[in-house]
Amino acid sequence: MRTNLPRLALTLATTACLLTQQAFCHEVGEHAKSLLNKAKNEVEACEFESAIADFGEALKEGLHSSDVYIWRGCAYMHVGDFKHADEDFHQASVLAKGSGDYWLHRLRDFEFDDAHKEKEAAHRWALACTAIQFTKDKLGSKSLAGLEINEHSVENERQLLQGRMNVSSHADLERVLSAMEEKIKNNKDNKSMLAWDLSLFICTCRWGYLAGYLHDSEVWDLIMPKAKRIQNEFTSWNQFAENYMQGRKVWDANAYERDKDLFERAIRRLNQNKRSPWNEYAWNTSLN
Numbered sequence: 001m002r003t004n005l006p007r008l009a010l011t012l013a014t015t016a017c018l019l020t021q022q023a024f025c026h027e028v029g030e031h032a033k034s035l036l037n038k039a040k041n042e043v044e045a046c047e048f049e050s051a052i053a054d055f056g057e058a059l060k061e062g063l064h065s066s067d068v069y070i071w072r073g074c075a076y077m078h079v080g081d082f083k084h085a086d087e088d089f090h091q092a093s094v095l096a097k098g099s100g101d102y103w104l105h106r107l108r109d110f111e112f113d114d115a116h117k118e119k120e121a122a123h124r125w126a127l128a129c130t131a132i133q134f135t136k137d138k139l140g141s142k143s144l145a146g147l148e149i150n151e152h153s154v155e156n157e158r159q160l161l162q163g164r165m166n167v168s169s170h171a172d173l174e175r176v177l178s179a180m181e182e183k184i185k186n187n188k189d190n191k192s193m194l195a196w197d198l199s200l201f202i203c204t205c206r207w208g209y210l211a212g213y214l215h216d217s218e219v220w221d222l223i224m225p226k227a228k229r230i231q232n233e234f235t236s237w238n239q240f241a242e243n244y245m246q247g248r249k250v251w252d253a254n255a256y257e258r259d260k261d262l263f264e265r266a267i268r269r270l271n272q273n274k275r276s277p278w279n280e281y282a283w284n285t286s287l288n
Contacts, residue, residue, distance in 0.1 A: 196247025
């Protein structure tokens with residue numbers, strides 16, 4: 001049988017070319033994936049600007065997935081670039097229907113928290129005493145509410161207070177806060193429980209404000225003495241956090257073990273993020 005050598009050579013050359021292109025595409029795909037993983041780790045380490053750049057490179061290499069846009073949107077959100085965050089979350093929802101909806105909701109809360117941030121450094125410092133809990137819950141610590149105040153968020157907070165503390169009115173909240181006051185007053189030397197109880201007291205005031213059971217004027221009268229006590233009892237945000245976690249363990253060992261990783265992650269973020277209230281305000285910030 002005769003062989004058509006020119007045609008065979010062309011076929012072999014074409015096959016070799018296709019294999020080379022496939023290998024190149026595979027190489028580009030793997031590199032884009034490695035960029036995505038690198039950028040995700042950068043977000044976790046609060047290196048948001050580097051993450052944004054690496055997500056951009058992954059997109060240039062053709063990795064157009066909702067995952068990329070959601071993660072980059074989160075990075076934009078944390079640096080306060082709400083416009084680009086909004087665009088990325090919407091694009092994620094286009095690529096995978098509804099995938100960005102949760103983060104669009106969170107973005108509204110971030111925007112509200114930033115737009116309504118407390119002007120006084122002392123007030124912002126006091127809110128930072130609740131930042132472990134609020135960061136764990138993906139809420140803000142710039143404004144008193146920490147999220148957008150609307151009919152849904154108010155009703156949700158009321159349900160949470162009812163479930164957590166059997167609070168459904170201003171009178172109920174006063175009763176709970178009075179009991180907390182008494183517990184704090186009777187704590188003579190347990191610093192861990194003091195850190196937990198003082199922070200929980202301020203958290204409860206914030207939750208009560210969002211639920212509509214406290215006005216902002218009375219909230220600060222309740223919060224600031226507790227913030228000053230925290231500042232007097234501890235020497236740094238990290239010492240406070242260490243005692244807070246130990247106090248939480250004593251308060252509820254099961255809840256401590258269940259949510260330990262989430263709380264520790266929140267503490268890492270507060271330490272690593274240069275825009276966090278712990279890095280924005282020094283421990284010795286004047287509270288007068």
